[in-house]
Each structure stands twice: as structure tokens, then as C-alpha cells.
Amino acid sequence: xxxxxxxxxxxxxxxxxxxxxxxxxxxxxxxxxxxxxxxxxxxxxxxxxxxxxxxxxxxxxxxxxxxxxxxxxxxxxxxxxxxxxxxxxxxxxxxxxxxxxxxxxxxxxxxxxxxxxxxxxxxxxxxxxxxxxxxxxxxxxxxxx
Numbered sequence: 682x683x684x685x686x687x688x689x690x691x692x693x694x695x696x697x698x699x700x701x702x703x704x705x706x707x708x709x710x711x712x713x714x715x716x717x718x719x720x721x722x723x724x725x726x727x728x729x730x731x732x733x734x735x736x737x738x739x740x741x742x743x744x745x746x747x748x749x750x751x752x753x754x755x756x757x758x759x760x761x762x763x764x765x766x767x768x769x770x771x772x773x774x775x776x777x778x779x780x781x782x783x784x785x786x787x788x789x790x791x792x793x794x795x796x797x798x799x800x801x802x803x804x805x806x807x808x809x810x811x812x813x814x815x816x817x818x819x820x821x822x823x824x825x826x
Contacts, residue, residue, distance in 0.1 A: 694758045697755060697758040697759040697763060698758055698759075698762055698763045699763070700759065700763065701758065701759040701760055701762065701763020701764040701766075701767070702763040702764070702766060702767040703767070704763070704764050704767075705763060705764035705765060705766065705767030705768035705769075706767040706768070708731075708764070708768050709731050709767065709768045709769070709770075712727060712730055712731050712734070713727030713728075713730075713731070716730060723780075723781070723784065723786065723789065724793070725777040725780070725793075728773045728774060728776075728777050729793070729797060731768055731769050731773075732769045732770075732773070732774055732797050732801055733797070733800055733801055733804055734768070734769070734804075735765050735768045735769020735801075736769065736800075736801035736802070736804040736805040736808070737804040737805065737807060737808040738760070738764070738765055738768070738769075738808060739761055739765040739769070739805060739808065740804065740805030740806060740807065740808025740809040741808035741809065741811055741812050742756050742757070742760045742761045742765065742808075743757065743761055743809070744808065744809035744812040744813065745812045746761065748812065748813075748816060774794065774797055777790075777793065778790045778791075778793065778794050781793065
């Protein structure tokens with residue numbers, strides 16, 4: 682049993698997933714409500730924003746949990762799987778591509794998906810690097826990876 686699951690409440694990882702997932706879904710809805718309707722026309726800024734922010738957050742969360750020596754392992758369930766899983770979803774990205782396809786804007790759709798994946802991957806790496814840089818100098822042995 683991972684060390685964080687020895688606490689009576691945290692022993693039930695499903696609770697962490699539920700709480701994180703609820704918070705992630707509410708955050709996603711909030712971001713999408715704050716952004717204007719697709720501008721430029723057809724560009725789903727809400728989905729793009731949550732996917733890119735989610736990639737950045739997930740990179741940082743997973744790296745922090747890995748580097749903690751087990752002390753922050755609960756973050757993987759609460760923030761990684763729960764929050765980021767509900768906040769940023771591939772299904773929404775896929776739906777946005779279908780909307781481009783229906784409008785026969787195939788090039789725009791492909792560029793949107795590829796851009797999301799490339800920029801999202803870079804942001805996930807940046808999130809992990811930010812955790813490395815924020816770590817005390819003696820704990821940076823994994824910083825090159």
C-alpha cells in the first residue's frame with residue numbers, strides 16, 4: 682500500500698479521484714465560460730485553453746509526485762487523474778476536430794489537433810521542468826530527464 686494511503690481518509694483513493702474530478706470539471710466549465718465564443722470564428726479557445734493548461738499542470742503534478750519519495754503520491758490521484766482528467770479531456774479535442782470536419786475545414790482541424798498535441802507536450806515538459814527548478818539543489822539529480 683502506498684504510504685499516503687495509510688491515513689484513514691486517504692486510504693480510499695476513489696475519494697481523491699471524486700474530489701479532484703469534481704474540482705477539475707468545475708474549473709473546466711469556469712474557463713470555458715470566461716472565454717468568449719469561438720474567436721476567431723470556429724477556433725474553440727475554451728477547449729484549447731483547458732487542454733494546454735491541463736498539460737502544463739499534469740506535467741508538474743506527476744513530476745512532483747515522482748520526486749517526493751512517496752510523500753506526495755496522493756497528488757497523482759487527486760490532481761493528476763482526478764483534477765487534470767476532468768479538466769482536460771481528449772474527447773473534447775476530438776469533438777472539436779469533428780466540428781471542423783463537418784464544416785469541411787480539414788486543414789484547420791488537423792492544424793488545431795497537431796498544435797494542441799505539440800504545444801501540450803511542450804507544456805507538460807515545462808511543467809515537469811518547473812518542478813525540477815523549484816526543487817532544492819541537492820534533490821535535482823533527475824533534472825536532466
